[in-house]
Amino acid sequence: MTEDGSIFFQLLVERLNYFIYIVLLMIGLWAMIAKNNLIKKLIGMSIFQTAIILFYVSTAVKEDATIPIYLPEHDPHGTELNSESNQSGGMIHAPQVLEASLVSGYTNPLPHVLMLTAIVVGVATLGLALSVCLRIYRAYGTIEEDDLLLELEKEDGRKAGGFRKKRPRRMPSRGGKSKDKVRKGTDEKSKSGQVQTRRRKSGPSKPTSTKSNSNSDTQGGEKKPKSRRRKPSPRKPREDKS
Amino acid sequence: MSDHIVWIVLFPLLGGVACSLFGNFSKKICYPLAVGSMIASVWSSVHTLFQVIESPLHQVSYIQGGWTLDLFPRGVGIEFRADLLGALITLVVTGVGLIVVLYSKVPVQRQTPGKEPLYYTLFLLQITGLAGITLTGDAFNLYVLIEVAALTGYGLIALGSNRAAAATFNYIILGTIGASLYLLGVGYLYLKTGTLNMVGILEVIEANNLHDSPAMQVAFVLVLLGVLIKMAFFPFHAWLPKAYCHAPTTTSCLLAPLVTKVMIYVMIRMILSVFGVEFSFESTWWAEVMPWLVVVAIICAAVMALAQREIKSMLTYLIVAEVGYMVGGVWIYNYYGLVGSIFHVISDACMTLCLFLGAGIILEKCRTTHFDGLRGLFAKMPLTMIGFFIGGFSIIGLPPTCGFFSKWYLITGGMVSERWEYMVTLMFSTMVMVILFFRLIERIHLAVDESGKNLGKGHGDLGLTDEQTRFDEAPLSMLIPLLIAASIVIIVGVYNQEVVNLIELFLEDHNLPTGVTYK
Numbered sequence A: 001m002t003e004d005g006s007i008f009f010q011l012l013v014e015r016l017n018y019f020i021y022i023v024l025l026m027i028g029l030w031a032m033i034a035k036n037n038l039i040k041k042l043i044g045m046s047i048f049q050t051a052i053i054l055f056y057v058s059t060a061v062k063e064d065a066t067i068p069i070y071l072p073e074h075d076p077h078g079t080e081l082n083s084e085s086n087q088s089g090g091m092i093h094a095p096q097v098l099e100a101s102l103v104s105g106y107t108n109p110l111p112h113v114l115m116l117t118a119i120v121v122g123v124a125t126l127g128l129a130l131s132v133c134l135r136i137y138r139a140y141g142t143i144e145e146d147d148l149l150l151e152l153e154k155e156d157g158r159k160a161g162g163f164r165k166k167r168p169r170r171m172p173s174r175g176g177k178s179k180d181k182v183r184k185g186t187d188e189k190s191k192s193g194q195v196q197t198r199r200r201k202s203g204p205s206k207p208t209s210t211k212s213n214s215n216s217d218t219q220g221g222e223k224k225p226k227s228r229r230r231k232p233s234p235r236k237p238r239e240d241k242s
Numbered sequence B: 001m002s003d004h005i006v007w008i009v010l011f012p013l014l015g016g017v018a019c020s021l022f023g024n025f026s027k028k029i030c031y032p033l034a035v036g037s038m039i040a041s042v043w044s045s046v047h048t049l050f051q052v053i054e055s056p057l058h059q060v061s062y063i064q065g066g067w068t069l070d071l072f073p074r075g076v077g078i079e080f081r082a083d084l085l086g087a088l089i090t091l092v093v094t095g096v097g098l099i100v101v102l103y104s105k106v107p108v109q110r111q112t113p114g115k116e117p118l119y120y121t122l123f124l125l126q127i128t129g130l131a132g133i134t135l136t137g138d139a140f141n142l143y144v145l146i147e148v149a150a151l152t153g154y155g156l157i158a159l160g161s162n163r164a165a166a167a168t169f170n171y172i173i174l175g176t177i178g179a180s181l182y183l184l185g186v187g188y189l190y191l192k193t194g195t196l197n198m199v200g201i202l203e204v205i206e207a208n209n210l211h212d213s214p215a216m217q218v219a220f221v222l223v224l225l226g227v228l229i230k231m232a233f234f235p236f237h238a239w240l241p242k243a244y245c246h247a248p249t250t251t252s253c254l255l256a257p258l259v260t261k262v263m264i265y266v267m268i269r270m271i272l273s274v275f276g277v278e279f280s281f282e283s284t285w286w287a288e289v290m291p292w293l294v295v296v297a298i299i300c301a302a303v304m305a306l307a308q309r310e311i312k313s314m315l316t317y318l319i320v321a322e323v324g325y326m327v328g329g330v331w332i333y334n335y336y337g338l339v340g341s342i343f344h345v346i347s348d349a350c351m352t353l354c355l356f357l358g359a360g361i362i363l364e365k366c367r368t369t370h371f372d373g374l375r376g377l378f379a380k381m382p383l384t385m386i387g388f389f390i391g392g393f394s395i396i397g398l399p400p401t402c403g404f405f406s407k408w409y410l411i412t413g414g415m416v417s418e419r420w421e422y423m424v425t426l427m428f429s430t431m432v433m434v435i436l437f438f439r440l441i442e443r444i445h446l447a448v449d450e451s452g453k454n455l456g457k458g459h460g461d462l463g464l465t466d467e468q469t470r471f472d473e474a475p476l477s478m479l480i481p482l483l484i485a486a487s488i489v490i491i492v493g494v495y496n497q498e499v500v501n502l503i504e505l506f507l508e509d510h511n512l513p514t515g516v517t518y519k
Helices: A007-014 A016-034 A038-060 A083-088 A109-140 A145-159 A161-169 A177-184 A187-201 A206-216 A220-230 A232-241 B004-022 B027-054 B084-103 B105-111 B116-135 B139-158 B162-193 B198-208 B214-230 B234-246 B249-275 B277-282 B286-306 B311-331 B335-366 B382-396 B402-416 B420-445 B476-494 B496-507
Strands: B059-063 B079-083
Touching: A007 A016, A016 A038, A016 B162, A038 A109, A038 A145, A038 B162, A109 A145, A109 B139, A109 B162, A145 B162, B004 B027, B004 B059, B004 B079, B004 B084, B004 B116, B027 B059, B027 B079, B027 B084, B027 B116, B079 B084, B079 B116, B084 B105, B084 B116, B084 B249, B084 B335, B084 B476, B084 B496, B105 B116, B105 B249, B105 B335, B105 B476, B116 B139, B116 B249, B139 B162, B139 B234, B139 B249, B162 B198, B162 B214, B162 B234, B198 B249, B214 B249, B214 B277, B234 B249, B234 B286, B234 B311, B249 B277, B249 B311, B249 B335, B277 B286, B286 B311, B286 B420, B311 B335, B311 B402, B311 B420, B335 B382, B335 B402, B335 B476, B335 B496, B382 B402, B382 B420, B382 B476, B402 B420, B402 B476, B402 B496, B476 B496
Parallel strands: none
Antiparallel strands: B059 B079
16 A cells, blocks of 8 residues: 555655645635635635645645755855955846756755745735625624525515515514524524524425515525525534534 | 836836825826726736737746746746736726726725725726736635735625625635635645646646546645635535625625636636646546536526616626626637636626626716615616616626627537537526516616515606606716726727637647537
8 A cells, every 4th residue: 555656655645735735725615615604614714725826835845955045155155255355346136047957956946935925815814804794793693504595585575665465474584583582692592593584494494485486586596495405414414513 | 127027017006006105195196096007907908918919829927036046947036927818807997996996986985985095905806806817827816816806805895794794704614615715725726736827737647647546636626616615606605795795886896706716717727737638628527517507607696686686786696697608608618618607707707897897877866776765767877777787787788788699609509519409598597687687677667565565656657756866976986987898898809809710729739529529
C-alpha cells in the first residue's frame, strides 16, 4: 500500500496537499448547499475559498527552495560586506533577472501574491454576507433557511395581490409564533417549531399549497421544491441526537 | 491623454472615491459627480473605440506600471487590452451606465433616502468593475474585477427592501461559488502555461500543443462552469430573478442589462482569446452538449416568464432566456452564430435597459408592477409606454429594432450549422415573447381582469374614472433616459450593418467554420 506509484501513496504522500484541497473544497460546497443555517453556509463558503488558497500556495512550493528574496550572493546590489562601497557607487534600483539556474533555488512568489488578493476578496465577501445576514435576522427574525423561506413565502403571497385566495390556509397556522420562538433563541423551541411546520405542510393541505406556490410565488418556483426535498435530510440526525 | 483605455476605468473609480469623500459634506454633490465621471468615461471609451478601429492591428494595449522585461515581452504587469470586441462592449457598459445614472435622480432619492453618497459610490465602482472586465488582458485580474463587480452588485441589491436582502444572500453564495470556480480554473491554466496574460496563455497552448492535456480540460470545465453560474445560465439561474426583481429601481436598471451580458463577453473572450477556438470546440465535448442545454434553458425560462404576473419578475426571466440565446449562438460553433451572439450582447443590453427603465417608471408612478394595476396606462403615460414597448418589440424581434437583426444572425447560424433544435427553440421562444408583450398590451388597453371578467362598460371603456386616466407623465429626469434608450434600440437596429462590420472585422482572424459543424 505504501509502495511508490500506488494510488494511496500518490494521494496520501506525494499529493497530500491536493488531496486535502479537494476534500476541503467538497466540504465547503456541501456546507453551502446542505446546511440550513445561514451562518453555517457562510462558514462553508469560507472553507471553499480557503481550499482554493491551499491549492494555489501548494503549487508554488519546491523542494529545497527558499523564500523569494535575493540571497546575499545573488543580490544585484552586492553582498552585505561590500554594500557600503556599493552605496557610494552606481547602484541599480530596478528588478534584475537572475539566471535560470539560480532561480530554481527560490519558490514562486506569484501564487502567494495572487492569494493575498484572493484573501482580501474573501474577507470582503464574508463581511458583506454577514451584514446581509444581520439584516435578514432583523427583518425576519430567523437565520434558519427553512423558516426564512416560509416567511418569504408569506410575504410574497401578500404582495401578489390577485392570488390571495389560496394563501390564508397556511397563514393562521403560524401566527405570531415564529417571532417569539426565535427571539427567545432556545434550540429546543425552534426545533419543535420547525417540526410542527413541516408536519403541517406535508399534511392534507399539500396539494393546494403546492398549486398556489407555482401560481402566486413569483420566482420561488425552483427554489422551494428544492428546500422541501432536502428538508428531511439535515434535520433527521439532529432529532436523533436530542 | 492618449491612454484613454485606462481612463475609462479610472474616471468612475475616482468619481466613486470622490462621492464617498465629499458626499458626507453635501449629499447634493453626488449626482453631478456621478454624471460627470460617467460622461468622461463614455467619452474615453468612444475615443478608445476609434483608436482601436484606426490602429493597424485593431487593438490598443496598455501595460499597468510599465512592467516589461526583455524576458517577458508581454509584460509581467497587468495588461489592459482593447480589441474591437472589448472596445464595443466597453462602450455599451459605460453608455448604459451613463443613461442609468441620469435616470437615477428621483428613484435613488426616494428609495434610499440619506444614503445617496454610498449608493453612488457603489454604483460607480460597479461600472469600474464591469468596464475593467471588458478591458483587462490578464486572467487573474479578470477574477478580481469580477469580484469587484459582484461585491458592489450585492451591496446595490441589498440596499433595497428586506426581501432584497434575503435574495442577496442567495446571490452571494452562488456568485462566490462561480467566481471561486473561475479562480480555480485560472490556477490550472497558470500551472500549465506559466503565464496569466490571456494572449500569452493562448500562445503557449498553441506552441506546446496542450490540446489533449487533462489539466487544460479541467481548467476549461472550471472556468466555463464558473462563468455560466455568474451569467445565470438556466440550471444556475436561481439567484437572478428574486435579486433583480426586489432590488432598488436604479440597481435593477444597471445590473440587469450589464452583468449577464458582460459575463457572456467573458465566455466569448475565454473561448476565442484564451483557450482558442480549436481547443474549445474540438478538443472538448461541450460543443455537442451545450446546444441541447441551451434548448432546455430557453424553453424553461420562457415558460417561467409566462407564469409571472408582475412586469419586473417577468423581465428577469426574460433575461435568463436571452442568456440562453447568446450562449447557444456561441456554442453552435459557427461564424454567423458568433456574430449573432456578439451583436445580441450589444442589442440585448440596449433593449433590457429600455424595458427596465420603463418598468422602473411604472413602479415609481403606480407603486406596483403587477399586471392588475396596469389598466389605462397608455392614457396616463403615453411616452413611457411607447419607450417600454419599443424595448418589448425588440425582445420579440420586430424589424426596425436591433433585436430583429441579432436574432436574424442567430437563426442564420442555427440553419447554416444545421442545429435545427436551436433554431426551433428560438422560434418557440419568440412566440412566447409575443404572447408576453401582447398580453401586456391587452391588459393595458382592455378592461378585462385575470379571470376574464369585464370591468368596463364595453366600447373602449376601461372602467376607470377620468382621474385615473388623466395625463400624468413621469418626471423628465426619468423619461428622457428611457426615450434615449428606446431611440438607441432603433438606431442600433437601423445602422446594424456598421456594428456587424466591426464584429466581422474582429472575427476575421479567428478560424470559424461557416458551414455544418455537427456530425
